[in-house]
Amino acid sequence: MFCHAAQVMGYRVAVLDPDADSPAGAVADRHLRAAYTDEAALDELAALCEAVTTEFENVPAESLRRLAAAGRRVGPAADAVAVTQDRIAEKTFVASLGIPVAPHIAVRSVEDLAAPPAHLFPGILKLARLGYDGKGQALVDSADAAREAFVRFGSAPCVLEARLPLAYEISVVVARGFDGETAAFPVSRNEHRGGILAVSCAPAPALPERVADEVARMGRAIALGLDYHGVLCVEFFVLEDGSLVVNEMAPRPHNSGHYTIEACASSQFAQQARVLAGLPLGAPAALAPSVMLNVLGDVWFENGVRREPDWAAVVRVPGACLHLYGKREPRVGRKMGHVTCVAPTLAQAWSAARDVGQALGIGLDDQAPA
Numbered sequence: 001m002f003c004h005a006a007q008v009m010g011y012r013v014a015v016l017d018p019d020a021d022s023p024a025g026a027v028a029d030r031h032l033r034a035a036y037t038d039e040a041a042l043d044e045l046a047a048l049c050e051a052v053t054t055e056f057e058n059v060p061a062e063s064l065r066r067l068a069a070a071g072r073r074v075g076p077a078a079d080a081v082a083v084t085q086d087r088i089a090e091k092t093f094v095a096s097l098g099i100p101v102a103p104h105i106a107v108r109s110v111e112d113l114a115a116p117p118a119h120l121f122p123g124i125l126k127l128a129r130l131g132y133d134g135k136g137q138a139l140v141d142s143a144d145a146a147r148e149a150f151v152r153f154g155s156a157p158c159v160l161e162a163r164l165p166l167a168y169e170i171s172v173v174v175a176r177g178f179d180g181e182t183a184a185f186p187v188s189r190n191e192h193r194g195g196i197l198a199v200s201c202a203p204a205p206a207l208p209e210r211v212a213d214e215v216a217r218m219g220r221a222i223a224l225g226l227d228y229h230g231v232l233c234v235e236f237f238v239l240e241d242g243s244l245v246v247n248e249m250a251p252r253p254h255n256s257g258h259y260t261i262e263a264c265a266s267s268q269f270a271q272q273a274r275v276l277a278g279l280p281l282g283a284p285a286a287l288a289p290s291v292m293l294n295v296l297g298d299v300w301f302e303n304g305v306r307r308e309p310d311w312a313a314v315v316r317v318p319g320a321c322l323h324l325y326g327k328r329e330p331r332v333g334r335k336m337g338h339v340t341c342v343a344p345t346l347a348q349a350w351s352a353a354r355d356v357g358q359a360l361g362i363g364l365d366d367q368a369p370a
């Protein structure tokens with residue numbers, strides 16, 4: 001999606017991705033098939049490109065450092081990405097800005113779980129690095145369960161955090177240019193199922209303006225604190241008492257910001273291209289309400305049997321925009337694409353999303369969240 005946005009603006013894009021079937025590689029003008037740490041490939045990328053970004057937060061920070069050392073404009077920079085790659089560093093950094101995070105402890109050895117504070121239970125043990133879509137997480141209700149999960153995760157560094165009473169989840173995508181200019185997209189309200197984003201509504205319905213402003217302010221403060229350049233997503237929990245807690249950041253355009261492709265004048269991907277090109281940021285306001293449904297590999301399977309989903313029924317829904325990423329193998333829990341429904345009112349967008357969901361076997365409530 002970034003390649004598309006940059007190409008629409010007349011740029012050419014080279015992608016470094018080891019996967020021969022890489023969706024971005026298939027769309028890019030050049031696909032360098034090599035490991036993210038391959039020095040020759042990184043040098044080739046530096047020779048080809050004036051500016052470099054990452055779409056994947058687990059690219060080694062060292063690789064970004066090498067590209068910057070070659071004189072390329074790199075956004076986000078290695079140091080900013082490094083913070084977001086490690087939940088311990090991430091929570092420490094966010095808390096240092098005076099922004100609330102979930103109560104937690106860092107777990108680097110089983111001794112750190114000898115006597116964990118009682119207020120962290122019921123809790124979640126999360127691998128500090130390389131987790132995504134709820135992977136590398138275990139619900140733990142006791143210190144024994146936490147120790148057992150830590151060992152099961154290979155005793156790699158983790159955080160143990162309290163499971164919080166969530167009213168709902170929201171996120172904000174913020175862009176920050178190399179001149180320090182920032183733009184925050186409207187906040188989206190996100191429903192996760194099994195730790196994976198399932199549905200996003202934007203602009204978040206029934207969000208008090210005060211909360212939306214606070215979320216944008218915190219997003220900007222995080223971008224500034226990281227000296228971040230490019231597009232950044234910050235995920236928040238809204239607790240039952242209405243208070244805000246930062247869950248985590250993603251140093252890239254984010255699934256919950258995919259709605260910006262159809263619903264905003266300048267999408268999160270166009271914004272990323274603008275930052276890299278050193279251009280002014282685009283207007284982030286939403287032109288219409290939208291509901292986005294994630295399409296997971298699950299929808300290819302009916303009673304365990306693989307068959308093609310009914311795409312005709314999806315695209316027949318007025319206002320439904322289908323995106324499939326061209327991943328070869330649908331697997332349960334794998335993000336294969338998404339559908340954004342844009343309509344003059346949220347109720348209409350929700351109703352369209354329900355129709356799409358029905359075609360794909362994804363259940364949605366009767367009414368949009370309020």
Ligand code: ADP
Nearest residue numbers: 102131132133134135161162163164192195248
């Ligand atoms: P990932 O990197 O896989 O996205 P997250 O930390 O964002 O991991 O967790 C995925 C989802 O799990 C969250 O969006 C939320 O729904 C739920 N979750 C995570 N941490 C907590 C928590 N401390 N309390 C309650 N729910 C949580």
Ligand code: MG
Nearest residue numbers: 133235247248
């Ligand atoms: Mg998350």
